[in-house]
Each structure stands twice: as structure tokens, then as C-alpha cells.
Amino acid sequence: MHVLVIGSGGREHALAWKFKQSPRVKKLTCAPGNAGMAQLGECVTADVKDVAGLAALAEKINADLTVVGPELPLVLGVADEFARRGLPLIGPTKAAAEIEGSKVFAKEFLKRHGIPTPGFTVCSDHGDAYVALCAVEWPVVIKADGLAAGKGVRIAPEPDDATAIIEAFMEKRELGPAGDRVIIEEYLEGEELSFIVLTDGKSVLPFAPTQDHKRVFDNDQGPNTGGMGACSDEALLDAALRARILREIVEPTFRGLEAEGRPYQGFLYFGLMLTADGPKVLEFNCRMGDPECQPLVVRLESDLVDVFEKLAAGRLGEAELRWSADSSACVVLAAQGYPGNYETGKPITGIEEAEKADGVAVFHAGTKRADGKLVTAGGRVLGVTARGADLRAAVERAYAAVERIRFDGMHFRRDIGARGVEKLAAQR
Ligand code: AMP
Ligand code: GLY
Numbered sequence: 001m002h003v004l005v006i007g008s009g010g011r012e013h014a015l016a017w018k019f020k021q022s023p024r025v026k027k028l029t030c031a032p033g034n035a036g037m038a039q040l041g042e043c044v045t046a047d048v049k050d051v052a053g054l055a056a057l058a059e060k061i062n063a064d065l066t067v068v069g070p071e072l073p074l075v076l077g078v079a080d081e082f083a084r085r086g087l088p089l090i091g092p093t094k095a096a097a098e099i100e101g102s103k104v105f106a107k108e109f110l111k112r113h114g115i116p117t118p119g120f121t122v123c124s125d126h127g128d129a130y131v132a133l134c135a136v137e138w139p140v141v142i143k144a145d146g147l148a149a150g151k152g153v154r155i156a157p158e159p160d161d162a163t164a165i166i167e168a169f170m171e172k173r174e175l176g177p178a179g180d181r182v183i184i185e186e187y188l189e190g191e192e193l194s195f196i197v198l199t200d201g202k203s204v205l206p207f208a209p210t211q212d213h214k215r216v217f218d219n220d221q222g223p224n225t226g227g228m229g230a231c232s233d234e235a236l237l238d239a240a241l242r243a244r245i246l247r248e249i250v251e252p253t254f255r256g257l258e259a260e261g262r263p264y265q266g267f268l269y270f271g272l273m274l275t276a277d278g279p280k281v282l283e284f285n286c287r288m289g290d291p292e293c294q295p296l297v298v299r300l301e302s303d304l305v306d307v308f309e310k311l312a313a314g315r316l317g318e319a320e321l322r323w324s325a326d327s328s329a330c331v332v333l334a335a336q337g338y339p340g341n342y343e344t345g346k347p348i349t350g351i352e353e354a355e356k357a358d359g360v361a362v363f364h365a366g367t368k369r370a371d372g373k374l375v376t377a378g379g380r381v382l383g384v385t386a387r388g389a390d391l392r393a394a395v396e397r398a399y400a401a402v403e404r405i406r407f408d409g410m411h412f413r414r415d416i417g418a419r420g421v422e423k424l425a426a427q428r
Contacts, residue, residue, distance in 0.1 A: 001305065002027040004058050005041075006048060006078070007069025008034045010332070010365035010383040011290035015067060015304070016040045017361065018297040022305040029061050035374055036364025051078040058087050065308055066090070068266075071287050075101035075147060079266070088312040091266040096257060097286040099268075103152075104145045104181050106284050113256040115249055116280040118186040118273075126170040132184050133162050141185040144169050146178030150226045150339065153283075155187065190275040191419070192282070193237065194230070194292045195245055197270070198307065199254060200316035201263045205307070206246070208299060208323050209237035210292040211420055216339055218415045225339040226380060229416030232295040233327040233391045235424050245272065245279050253284075265311070294363050294383045295328035295394075326359075327391040329398045329417045330383045335366070336409025338379035346376045346408040354401040359387040359394075362401070376407055392421050 001024050005016050013036040019025045020040045028041030031054065037043055047053060051073055058066050066082060068074055068091040077094035091097075098105045110117040118141070123129035133140070142165045144152035152175055156162035162184075169179030192214075196207040210232045216222040237245075249270060257264045269285035269292075297304075301322040310319040335342035344366070351362045351374070363385060366378015384401045388394030395417040402412060 001025055001064040002029065002062060003305065004029045004031060004061065004063035004066040005033070005037070005069065006031050006046070006054060006066065006073060008032050008037070009069060009290050010363045010380065011288055011293040012069040013037050013363040013365070014294045014297045014383070014385075015069065015288070017363065018300065018304050022303045024303070024305050029063065031057055034364045034377070035367040035369050036362075038369070048073045049076060051076050051081045054078055055081045055085050055087060058082065059085060064088065065305070065312065067308065069287065069290070071097065071100050071147065071285060074286050090308050090311060092264050092268075092286050093262070095262040096264045098262070099257070099284045100286040101147060102145055103143050103183055103283070107183055109256060109260075110281055113252050115252050115256075116278060118188050118280055118282070120183050120185040123182050123184060126166055129166045129170060129182060129184065130163070133159060133166075136184060137186075139187045141187050142166065142169070143183040143185060144175050144179040145181040145183070146175070148175045148178045150224060151175060152178055153224060188273045188275050188280060188282070190273045193272045193274055193279070194289050195250070195270040195272055196289055196292060196296075197250060197268055198266070198311060198316065199264055199268065200311045200314050201254070201258070201265050202314065203317035204246070204250060204254065205316055205319060205321055206242070206250075207296055207321065208232050208234060210289065210296060211236060212289065212292055213413055213416055218413050223339055225334070227289070227291045227332065228334065228413045229329070229331045230289070230291045230295050231327065231329040231391060231394070231417040231420050232292075232299055233420060233424065234323065235427065236420055241274070241279070245270070249279060249281060291330045291332055291383050294330040294385045298328050298361055298385055298387050299324045299326055324387070326387040326389060327394045328385065328387045329391065329394040330363070330385040331398045331402050331412055331416045332365075332380050333382040333384060333402065333405060333407075333410050333412050334380050335376050335378070336411065342379050343409065344375070344377050345370065348374045348376060348381070348405070348407040350405040351382070354384060354404040357386070357397060357401055359397060360401045361385045362405070381407065381410070391417055391424055395421065
């Protein structure tokens with residue numbers, strides 16, 4: 001079977017790595033891929049915004065299955081274009097992907113269906129926003145409506161901060177049309193959990209629980225990023241809470257989408273805050289998480305191609321996901337300046353040495369080959385991922401592997417998984 005992976009990040013390298021382990025995958029094409037993916041399959045030049053071009057590529061190479069990593073092509077309708085041409089693809093239609101593409105749609109949808117989410121006000125111009133800010137408790141969270149590559153959510157501790165954010169989003173239009181409407185949202189305290197599921201519209205297959213680390217610095221300081229590391233361990237979520245999430249959040253979401261004429265197929269990522277009042281939805285992503293994908297695939301024992309094939313045939317109910325009893329952790333190595341402006345083209349060394357250790361896989365994100373040398377080509381550069389008998393062992397292994405890797409300006413968090421380790425120790 002010939003599998004096409006769309007995207008070029010750590011998530012896509014991790015998916016490609018998993019596909020390569022399937023005896024059923026004879027050929028792998030990555031569009032556009034990165035230097036890590038180039039070791040697993042053929043990378044072809046592609047623009048992920050060009051949905052017709054992606055479908056033409058799948059047709060040309062006779063792809064038996066296409067898996068989409070990033071949200072942008074899904075929000076632009078890549079699944080609709082593939083369906084029109086009769087090409088199998090894992091991912092929601094444009095209408096269903098609006099659940100990520102518009103935060104206003106997502107919040108109003110949650111409210112319509114009584115699904116727990118923080119309180120909010122939608123503001124269509126800056127005047128509305130300044131009025132709404134007169135009636136909030138501080139801090140508040142301000143979210144741009146549209147896709148903003150991780151830059152659209154800001155926490156405002158005080159009125160002056162909020163005013164500056166509204167000015168940046170709505171008056172200076174720093175995020176372009178994505179900031180034309182904003183949500184002013186109640187700030188919640190609690191622990192975050194990435195709850196990711198696959199669905200074919202009928203059955204729901206939850207992935208193992210994962211936790212991301214969104215802020216750039218240790219102890220959750222500094223600006224938000226796409227994610228600086230993630231970990232996975234079965235004990236991060238107990239059976240009662242898992243059942244509650246499925247009952248109060250996951251099931252009503254898919255029922256609601258179906259009832260509104262937007263049936264869902266593919267990955268849906270529920271970004272949850274576990275509060276004293278129970279789990280609440282902070283955001284939806286219409287795709288797998290990045291970096292959550294990296295610690296997940298190293299624990300997954302089932303053949304993901306089988307699962308996707310059943311999903312594409314509407315028989316996901318027959319599929320299962322088997323997980324190793326191990327825990328896992330992924331530490332993201334980022335370029336100097338990330339999540340702001342960063343430099344590229346810095347030579348990277350030590351990946352082979354890092355991967356010599358048992359249970360370690362180094363997934364590439366922003367990397368490329370230039371004159372035969374591996375160099376940095378993005379903000380998040382590598383995801384050093386390790387399995388271990390428990391979360392502490394996985395984290396230690398990942399950091400030992402990180403020690404082997406070097407590039408100019410490299411930075412990373414030193415506390416990935418630390419909260420998880422603490423929580424699990426307290427349960428014993
Ligand atoms: P989002 O893209 O909506 O998940 O927001 C990015 C990050 O901002 C989340 O992962 C949280 O860390 C934080 N965040 C978003 N909404 C809230 C909220 N209502 N209360 C507290 N933190 C939030
Ligand atoms: N790690 C967060 C995300 O995938 O959006």
C-alpha cells in the first residue's frame with residue numbers, strides 16, 4: 001500500500017515513522033516532509049494550502065491512503081477535494097473542520113449543545129471588546145477567532161494588558177482577518193489534558209492520555225508556543241474521569257456536529273482544562289496534536305494503517321488501539337528566539353548518538369539538508385522522544401538523549417513531564 005503524509009512537522013515525522021513499521025506499507029510519500037521524513041520515504045515539493053494540488057499529487061502517485069497532519073489544508077477543504085475525486089483521506093471536511101477554523105463557531109457550538117467550556121463573550125469590533133472588558137474578572141483570556149499559528153491566544157492579567165491585546169488584534173490587525181472577531185473568555189485554573197480521538201462518524205476510538213507543555217519556559221512561564229514537549233502515561237487519566245469526558249464532552253460534540261449537518265471523520269483533539277468543577281473544553285483541533293503525537297506513537301502497538309483503513313471504510317468499530325504499558329516523553333528542541341522570530345540554517349549534530357540509547361527516537365520538525373549537512377529550518381527543530389518503564393524513567397532517558405544533540409541557539413524546557421511525575425507519585 002502507498003501512503004501519502006501531508007505536512008512537515010514532528011507530528012508528521014512520527015506518523016511516517018509509525019507507518020514505516022507496518023508490513024503493509026510498501027511506499028511512503030511525504031508532502032512536503034522534512035529531513036527526517038526523507039530517510040523514510042520520498043519527499044515531494046508541495047504547498048499545504050493548495051488543496052487541488054495535493055489531490056492531484058495523490059492521484060498521480062496512486063496513494064491508497066492520505067493522512068493530513070496540519071489543520072490548514074483541512075480548514076481549506078482538502079478532505080472535500082479528495083472526496084470529490086474518490087480518494088481516501090483521513091480528516092474532516094471543511095464544514096466539520098470549522099470547529100478549529102473559527103473559535104467563535106466552536107464556542108457557540110459548545111454553548112448550543114451544553115458542553116462544559118469557560119464563559120465567554122464574542123466581540124465583532126474593538127468597541128464591543130472594550131465594553132465587554134468592563135464586566136470581567138481578571139485575568140481574562142483573549143482569543144482571535146481565526147487560525148493564527150499558535151499566536152491567537154493571550155492571557156491578560158490586567159485591563160492594560162487586555163487593551164493592548166485588543167488593539168493589536170482588532171485595530172492594528174496584527175493577525176490579519178483572524179483577529180477581526182475575538183472571544184473574551186473566563187480564565188480557568190487547573191491541569192490541562194490533551195484528549196485525542198479518532199472517529200468515522202459512528203465509533204469513537206480514544207488515544208492514550210497526553211499532556212502538552214505550551215509555554216516556552218520552565219514552570220509555565222513566558223509566551224505560548226505550539227508545544228515544547230509532551231508526555232503520555234495511562235495513569236494521567238483515571239477510568240471515572242475518562243468516562244465523564246466521553247459522556248459530557250466527546251459524545252455530545254459528535255452528536256451535535258452530526259445534527260448540524262457537519263458529520264465528522266478523522267482526528268479530533270479536545271484541549272481540556274480539568275477544573276474543580278470537572279473537565280471543560282478550552283479548544284478543539286481538527287487534527288492530531290503536535291508534539292502529543294510523538295509520545296503517543298512510540299507507545300502504540302497496533303498497526304495504525306489498519307486502523308486508518310477501517311476508519312476510511314466506515315468500520316472503525318472493528319479497530320482497536322493497543323498501548324504498551326510503558327510511559328513516554330518528548331522534549332522539543334527549539335531555535336533561538338522561538339516562538340518569536342528565529343534564525344535558521346544552523347548545523348545540527350548528535351542525533352545518531354542520541355538514538356543509540358534504548359527506546360529513544362528523535363523526530364524531526366524544522367530540519368532540512370543543505371550541502372549534505374543537516375541544518376535547522378524552523379522554530380521547533382526536533383522532538384527527542386523516549387519510552388521508559390514509568391514516566392520518570394521516560395523523562396530521564398529523553399533528557400539523556402537531549403544531552404547528545406547540539407545546534408547553535410538550541411533551547412528547551414527542563415521540566416517536561418515533571419508535573420505528571422509528581423501527580424503519579426502522589427497517587428501511590
Ligand atoms: P487554546 O489554543 O485555546 O488551547 O489556548 C492555548 C493555551 O492557552 C491553552 O493550552 C491554555 O494553556 C491557555 N488557555 C486557553 N484558554 C484558557 C482559559 N480559558 N483559561 C486558562 N488558560 C487558557
Ligand atoms: N500541542 C498542541 C497542538 O497540537 O495544538
